[in-house]
Each structure stands twice: as structure tokens, then as C-alpha cells.
Amino acid sequence: xTMIRVSTLSLARQTRNNVAQMQSEMMKLQQELSTGSKMDVxxxxxxxxxxxxxxxxxxxxxxxxxxxLTSQSARLATMQEALTQARTAGETLRDLALAASGxxxxxxxxxxxxxxxxxxxTITNMLNSSQSGRFLFSGTRFDQQPLQQPDTxxxxxxxxxxxxxxxxxxxxxxxxxxxxxxxxxxxDGPNGISAMFxxxxxxxxxxxxxxxxxGSTTPVVGRVDGDVTISYDATAGDQGVRDLMxxxxxxxxxxxxxxxxxxxQQLAARSMELIxxxxxxxxxxxxxxxxxxxxxxxxxxNLDVQKGLVNNQIVKLEEADPYESxxxxxxxxxQLESTFSxxxxxxxxxxxxxx
Amino acid sequence: xxxxxxxxxxLTGMQANQTKSAVVARNIANATTEGYSRKDAVLTSLTxxxxxxxxxxxxxxxxxxxxxxxxxxxxxxxYEAQSAKSTLLTTYTDSIGQPSDxxxxxxxxxxxxxxxxxxxxxxDSAAQQRAVVDAAVSLANALNSASDTIAxxxxxxxxxxxxxxxxxxxxxxxxxxxxxxxGVRTGTGQDTSELEDQRDRLLDQVASLIDIQYFTRExxxxxxxxxxxxxxxxxxxxxxxxxxxxxxGPEASYPGSLSGLTVDGVDVAPGGGYPQGIxxxxxxxxxxxxxxxxxxxxxxxxxxxxALTDLFQSADASITGTGATDTGLFTENGLRHNRATxxxxxxxxxxxVNDLVLLSKGGDSSLVATGLHATGGSDVGDTTQLAAFxxxxxxxVGFSASAGLTTSGTIKSFTDAVISQQHTARAAAENSATSLxxxxxxxxxxxxxxxxxxxxxELQDLMLLERSFAANAxxxxxxxxxxxxxxxx
Numbered sequence: 104x105t106m107i108r109v110s111t112l113s114l115a116r117q118t119r120n121n122v123a124q125m126q127s128e129m130m131k132l133q134q135e136l137s138t139g140s141k142m143d144v145x146x147x148x149x150x151x152x153x154x155x156x157x158x159x160x161x162x163x164x165x166x167x168x169x170x171x172l173t174s175q176s177a178r179l180a181t182m183q184e185a186l187t188q189a190r191t192a193g194e195t196l197r198d199l200a201l202a203a204s205g206x207x208x209x210x211x212x213x214x215x216x217x218x219x220x221x222x223x224x225t226i227t228n229m230l231n232s233s234q235s236g237r238f239l240f241s242g243t244r245f246d247q248q249p250l251q252q253p254d255t256x257x258x259x260x261x262x263x264x265x266x267x268x269x270x271x272x273x274x275x276x277x278x279x280x281x282x283x284x285x286x287x288x289x290x291d292g293p294n295g296i297s298a299m300f301x302x303x304x305x306x307x308x309x310x311x312x313x314x315x316x317x318g319s320t321t322p323v324v325g326r327v328d329g330d331v332t333i334s335y336d337a338t339a340g341d342q343g344v345r346d347l348m349x350x351x352x353x354x355x356x357x358x359x360x361x362x363x364x365x366x367x368q369q370l371a372a373r374s375m376e377l378i379x380x381x382x383x384x385x386x387x388x389x390x391x392x393x394x395x396x397x398x399x400x401x402x403x404x405n406l407d408v409q410k411g412l413v414n415n416q417i418v419k420l421e422e423a424d425p426y427e428s429x430x431x432x433x434x435x436x437x438q439l440e441s442t443f444s445x446x447x448x449x450x451x452x453x454x455x456x457x458x
Numbered sequence: 459x460x461x462x463x464x465x466x467x468x469l470t471g472m473q474a475n476q477t478k479s480a481v482v483a484r485n486i487a488n489a490t491t492e493g494y495s496r497k498d499a500v501l502t503s504l505t506x507x508x509x510x511x512x513x514x515x516x517x518x519x520x521x522x523x524x525x526x527x528x529x530x531x532x533x534x535x536x537y538e539a540q541s542a543k544s545t546l547l548t549t550y551t552d553s554i555g556q557p558s559d560x561x562x563x564x565x566x567x568x569x570x571x572x573x574x575x576x577x578x579x580x581x582d583s584a585a586q587q588r589a590v591v592d593a594a595v596s597l598a599n600a601l602n603s604a605s606d607t608i609a610x611x612x613x614x615x616x617x618x619x620x621x622x623x624x625x626x627x628x629x630x631x632x633x634x635x636x637x638x639x640x641g642v643r644t645g646t647g648q649d650t651s652e653l654e655d656q657r658d659r660l661l662d663q664v665a666s667l668i669d670i671q672y673f674t675r676e677x678x679x680x681x682x683x684x685x686x687x688x689x690x691x692x693x694x695x696x697x698x699x700x701x702x703x704x705x706x707g708p709e710a711s712y713p714g715s716l717s718g719l720t721v722d723g724v725d726v727a728p729g730g731g732y733p734q735g736i737x738x739x740x741x742x743x744x745x746x747x748x749x750x751x752x753x754x755x756x757x758x759x760x761x762x763x764x765a766l767t768d769l770f771q772s773a774d775a776s777i778t779g780t781g782a783t784d785t786g787l788f789t790e791n792g793l794r795h796n797r798a799t800x801x802x803x804x805x806x807x808x809x810x811v812n813d814l815v816l817l818s819k820g821g822d823s824s825l826v827a828t829g830l831h832a833t834g835g836s837d838v839g840d841t842t843q844l845a846a847f848x849x850x851x852x853x854x855v856g857f858s859a860s861a862g863l864t865t866s867g868t869i870k871s872f873t874d875a876v877i878s879q880q881h882t883a884r885a886a887a888e889n890s891a892t893s894l895x896x897x898x899x900x901x902x903x904x905x906x907x908x909x910x911x912x913x914x915x916e917l918q919d920l921m922l923l924e925r926s927f928a929a930n931a932x933x934x935x936x937x938x939x940x941x942x943x944x945x946x947x
Contacts, residue, residue, distance in 0.1 A: 111490065112489060117903050140558065146881060146888065148557075164575070244837045245838060245839045321837065326575060329852075453914070454914045454917040458921075
């Protein structure tokens with residue numbers, strides 16, 4: 104018969120080791136139960152730690168993009184609204200110009216110049232809209248007001264009204280406008296009004312880009328998500344705005360009282376064409392912005408879904424199963440209690456008591 | 459005359475019983491002494507000229523189990539090596555943090571990217587420009603402090619080896635002395651059991667520090683060698699030689715400027731060229747940390763620092779040349795870093811944010827939006843440079859194979875892999891230490907159970923001794939009465 108020997112020291116030590124081991128496991132489980140997450144997340148996930156790090160970084164990125172997208176979508180909405188208002192103002196003048204190009208009514212024609220000035224102010228104010236200190240139609244130069252007010256002097260030393268007066272004076276003033284041909288020459292001739300609005304007139308001081316427009320035509324680029332960017336293709340330097348403004352300035356600078364009826368009809372007809380083409384191009388810009396709005400909205404929806412998924416995955420990797428923890432804790436408690444009672448009864452059991 | 463023979467025999471019985479009870483008392487007194495092995499007085503019948511003359515204590519025997527002892531020592535070497543490694547690796551991973559703390563290098567890197575994305579949206583915001591600079595500073599600091607922590611841990615390991623070597627040397631010296639004493643006492647027939655216990659305890663201690671093999675030869679003398687066969691104790695104790703290096707920089711390596719472990723001129727440090735260097739014990743674990751795990755971690759973060767500096771240099775359109783002052787957002791101690799040609803070792807300790815964007819150094823944080831060497835002239839809303847900076851995080855770059863991870867990938871994926879790998883290595887060492895500890899405690903318990911004292915057993919022996927002593931006394935009494943009767947005649 105083989106006897107398994109037990110020494111007093113080994114008996115005591117083994118009990119002590121067991122109790123210590125159970126207690127340390129209990130401590131870990133208690134902490135996991137109270138915090139809900141694993142105590143050693145990286146250790147228990149092993150090589151999946153890289154995934155977890157990536158997920159956590161993604162979650163933070165999503166938050167950053169969320170902030171960006173909220174301000175982008177607000178910006179797009181403001182731009183849309185400003186363009187709509189500008190278009191409405193332009194449409195009123197287009198209708199007036201259309202009437203003037205065919206009608207003989209001296210009295211109604213006399214009000215057109217004033218109405219055109221008002222429309223210029225409205226459109227200028229609309230396109231000068233800003234959001235959190237940023238002018239929306241200035242392109243990348245968004246620290247500058249895009250459109251110069253008609254009667255304030257710009258960096259070139261001229262106000263837009265001055266520039267118009269200069270061109271008209273160069274062609275002999277309003278008194279020289281008697282025939283259709285005179286009007287066409289003023290508009291299309293070398294260094295005429297069209298040249299000014301297309302930045303080709305000499306001297307350049309009065310040109311659109313120097314006197315009327317202070318921004319840049321390079322569009323601002325916004326980041327929607329990761330590599331996806333959108334470009335804000337609407338600035339006050341676009342051809343549409345130039346055409347619209349040219350038509351309006353022509354109407355505001357030449358009063359029907361100063362020119363012959365034939366000349367004014369031609370002027371009104373040409374203005375109407377320009378305003379119309381400007382309005383069409385503004386509508387196009389609006390539809391481009393609308394596409395951007397769609398992209399942003401889609402990205403926002405996308406981020407919402409992604410946020411949920413990423414958070415779920417993070418929880419899955421970090422969470423300690425509360426059911427498993429409490430079950431294991433119960434088992435340990437029972438084990439520990441029985442160990443204690445056995446230890447106590449063993450301690451009382453000694454041959455010494457019977458000697 | 460047989461009555462006197464009976465008297466004498468009873469006397470030897472009583473003497474033997476006394477010795478035995480002295481041994482029982484010794485056992486009971488040492489019942490809870492660690493490393494004490496149970497002693498047993500071995501009785502043999504006393505014969506004089508072929509005639510039985512009673513009983514005598516022939517020897518005091520130690521109750522030892524050689525194979526369990528050997529097993530315990532082997533296990534303790536393995537466990538101590540793994541435990542030393544796991545303790546130091548835990549110190550390191552505690553400094554880099556759990557993924558959920560979001561204070562790891564990976565989180566700092568992502569923080570810089572997010573700050574740049576935020577700046578792209580608000581390129582003229584001074585606050586956001588500062589946020590980018592702050593994120594860059596915090597990333598550079600994290601790399602610097604990880605590099606410092608690695609140096610610190612390598613120094614701890616080195617100092618730990620030094621302490622352990624001193625311990626081994628002291629123990630070997632004591633064993634040399636004990637060998638001598640035991641030899642003398644064995645020659646003169648004296649009890650050597652307590653000295654042997656002491657020698658065994660020293661052997662246990664040495665085994666936990668360095669992996670050894672040993673045998674007992676004639677004259678009860680123990681000879682100790684490393685598992686690789688280099689003699690440590692054979693009549694005289696050899697001295698393990700190790701030189702402590704107080705300051706260990708990233709470039710310090712072994713073999714190289716760091717000290718190995720020499721015995722009689724033979725370098726037995728792991729990786730030192732000797733075919734069978736030491737592989738167990740705390741010393742081996744510390745060597746593994748100093749020369750293996752930590753230099754690898756250093757190479758990994760050096761790669762991150764180097765790639766990061768390089769990427770920001772090449773993404774910056776305002777940099778026109780490749781001279782020392784053509785610096786990017788990050789610099790190597792203020793100068794341009796040349797990843798292709800320079801030695802990247804220790805780069806994590808040298809990476810800094812360019813003074814050009816640090817307000818504290820008279821810099822201008824708005825340069826993070828335009829390029830570090832831009833001289834104005836671009837529109838506030840021009841985000842081309844920022845987009846290029848953001849592109850840094852998605853650019854595939856090559857990484858040195860010596861970092862032991864992927865050789866190509868984005869800086870983000872590489873950093874994630876680094877953190878993950880370092881945690882995995884730590885967790886593996888920790889788990890293995892835990893399971894080795896269970897094995898060690900099991901064999902230790904078996905050894906203690908086999909060699910230690912059981913008080914109940916001793917008490918039973920004592921009862922037997924009492925009885926036997928009383929019986930012997932009874933014989934003396936009877937013999938005495940018999941002699942009285944004779945005298946009455």
C-alpha cells in the first residue's frame with residue numbers, strides 16, 4: 104500500500120494558496136461586474152487589440168466628421184436660400200426689362216433705374232451672406248466680402264457705380280446713345296461694358312474682379328467622409344452672377360430720360376437677355392449645391408449607421424459578460440465558504456486533543 | 459552475566475528512545491519552517507562480537523525526495539524567467555495604456571488626424587490651428603516618453619541582473635563553505651542533516667536565479683553547473699561577472715556596449731555566442747527583456763517616429779530643398795530627418811514638433827494650414843496643403859522588417875499593430891507565468907508534503923516512544939529486583 108504523505112506545512116500552504124487564488128479571481132470578477140468591461144481588455148483580446156484601437160479611433164473620427172457635416176449642411180442651406188432670394192430679385196427686374204424692351208410707357212420706364220439699384224443692393228447683400236465669420240460666396244478668399252456695395256470705393260479706388268460711369272463716359276456719355284447701334288457699341292465694343300464684366304477692359308481698375316468682386320473664384324473644398332470631398336461651386340465671381348450684375352448695372356446706370364426711346368428699348372432688351380442668362384446659370388449653381396446637400400445628407404445617414412455599428416463592436420470587444428461573471432462569482436463564493444469551514448474543522452482536529 | 463546484559467540492553471533502548479524523542483522534538487519545532495526536511499533517527503541493533511547488545515541510533519536520516527526536488531528547481535527556473543519578463547513587460551504596457559483609456563500612441567496619432575480634419579473645415583480658426591499643434595506636441599511627447607520608458611525598463615532589468623548575480627555569487631560562496639563543513643563532519647561521523655538542509659535551501663535560491671544542474675559526489679559534496687555545462691561550484695565557487703550599466707540609451711545593445719555574464723572567461727549570457735547560454739531563472743528573464751523585448755519595442759516606435767516625420771516632410775509643399783533646415787511639422791531634434799539614409803535607432807526619443815509652429819518658441823501655429831515654410835500669399839480658404847497633410851494618414855509606406863511587423867502599410871495600421879503586438883507579448887508572458895506558477899506550486903506542494911513534517915505523525919511516534927521507554931524502564935526495574943533477590947541470598 105502506498106501512503107500519500109501530507110506535511111503540516113504543505114497542508115497549511117495549500118489552503119492559503121487556494122484561498123488567495125480564489126480571492127484574486129473574485130476581485131477581478133467583482134471589478135468586471137461593477138464596471139461592465141473586461142479588466143485587461145488588451146490582454147484578453149490578443150491580436151484583436153489592433154481592431155479595437157482602430158474602432159476606437161474610427162468612433163472619434165466619426166464624431167469629428169459629424170461636427171464638420173453639421174456645419175457644412177447649415178452652410179449649404181444658407182447658400183441655397185441666398186441664391187433663391189437673389190434670383191427672385193433678378194426675376195422682378197427681368198420682367199420690368201422685358202416690358203421696357205417693347206413698351207412705350209415713359210413713366211414706367213422712369214422707375215426701372217431705381218428698381219435696378221434696389222435689386223443690386225438686395226443681391227449684393229444676399230451674396231454677401233456670412234456664416235460664423237465666413238463669407239459664403241467668396242470662394243477660398245472667404246475672409247473678404249465678395250460683392251462691393253455699388254457706391255462704396257473698393258481697393259481699386261473706384262466704386263462699381265464709378266466704374267460704370269467711366270465706361271459710359273468713354274463712349275461719349277448717355278447723350279451719345281441715340282441708336283440701337285450706339286447701345287450695342289457701348290456693350291460689345293472694345294473696352295465696353297461686357298469687356299469690363301469679363302475682366303478684359305483696359306484700364307483694368309474698373310474691371311469686375313478689381314472693383315465689383317473681392318473674393319476668389321476658386322471654390323472651397325469640404326471633406327465629407329474619409330476621402331470624399333465636395334466643392335462649393337458657387338461664388339459671386341461666377342459667370343452667372345457677372346451676367347446678372349451686368350444686366351442690372353446697365354439698367355441702373357442709364358436712365359430712360361437721358362436716352363432716346365430706340366436706344367432704351369435696345370438697352371432693356373440686352374439687359375433682359377443678360378439677366379435671363381444669369382438667372383439660368385444661378386439655377387444651375389443651385390442644383391449643383393443641391394447635389395452637395397444630398398451628398399452631405401447621405402454621409403450623415405451613413406455616419407449614424409456606422410456610429411451604431413462601431414459602438415456595438417467596441418462594446419463586444421470590451422464588455423465582460425455580466426451573466427458569466429456573476430455565475431462564476433457565485434461558484435467562487437460557495438467554494439471559498441466551504442474551504443473556510445473545512446479549514447476551521449481541520450484546525451480543531453488534532454491528536455493533541457486526545458492525549 | 460545475563461542480568462547485567464539485560465540492564466545494559468535496556469539502557470541502550472532508553473538512550474535510543476531519548477535520541478529519537480529529541481529528533482521528534484526537532485521535527486515538531488520545525489514543522490512550519492520552510493525548507494526543513496523531516497529527520498528520522500534510524501535504529502539498528504547493536505551487536506558486539508556477534509552478540510546482540512541492544513539497540514543504537516546508526517544515523518539521522520533526512521527525508522528527501524531527490525526527483526521532486528530536482529523537478530521543483532527546474533520549474534522554479536522556468537517560472538522565475540517568465541515572471542521577471544512578464545513583470546517588466548507589464549510595467550511597459552501600463553505606460554502605453556489599454557485601448558479603452560485612449561492614451562496610446564495610436565489614439566494620439568488619430569487625434570492629430572482629427573485635428574487636421576477639423577482645421578480643414580475651419581482653416582482660418584486660430585483655436586483649431588492651436589489644436590493641431592497641441593495634438594502634434596502630444597503625439598511627439600507620447601513617442602518621447604515611450605522611448606524613455608523603454609530605456610528605464612532596460613536599466614531596471616540591467617540593475618536586476620546585477621542584484622541577482624550578487625545573490626548567486628554569495629550563495630555559491632556559502633555553499634562552498636558548507637561543502638567543506640559537511641565533508642569534515644561526514645568524515646568524523648557527526649550529524650550533517652541541518653547543514654544539508656541549509657545547502658539545499660541555497661541550491662533552491664540559485665536555481666530560481668539561474669538554470670542549473672547539480673550532483674552530489676563522494677564525501678557528500680555538491681557540484682553545481684549551469685544547464686549549459688559551465689561549472690559554478692566544484693570545490694571552489696566560481697564568480698559570475700557582470701557589469702552594471704547605469705544609463706542605457708536606445709543604441710546600447712548586447713552583444714555590444716552592454717555587459718554579458720561571464721564565468722571563468724566564458725560568456726554564458728543568452729545570445730552571447732556561447733552555444734548553450736543560460737535559459738532559465740530570473741537572470742535569463744531579465745536578459746530577455748533587456749536585449750530582446752525592449753529593443754524590439756524601441757525599434758517599433760522608432761519606425762513610427764521616423765515614418766511620421768518623413769511623411770509630413772514629403773507632404774509639405776512649402777519645403778523646397780532637402781537641407782537640414784528644410785524641416786516638416788516634425789523634426790529630428792530640430793533638423794530634417796532623412797529616413798532613407800539616417801539611422802532611425804532612437805528616433806522616438808528625438809522626434810520634436812517644429813519650433814516654427816510653437817508659440818512658446820516664437821513660432822506661428824497658422825503655418826500648419828499653409829505648410830511650415832509658406833510665406834503668406836494664399837487664400838484663407840485654400841485647403842490644398844491641409845488635404846495633403848490629411849493624406850499622410852492614408853499613404854502606404856514601407857517599414858523596416860527589423861520591427862518584426864508588417865513591412866508595408868499606413869502609419870495608422872502600423873501603429874495599431876505595434877500597440878496590439880506589445881500588449882499581446884505582455885499578455886502571453888503573463889499567462890505563461892501564471893500557468894507556470896500553478897505548476898511550480900503543485901510540485902512545491904508535493905515536495906513539501908513529501909519532505910516536511912506532519913505533527914500528527916510525530917505525536918504518534920512520540921506515543922510509541924513513551925511506551926517503548928516505559929517498557930525498557932520496566933525491564934530495568936525487573937532486572938534490579940532480580941539483582942536484589944540475588945543479594946538477599
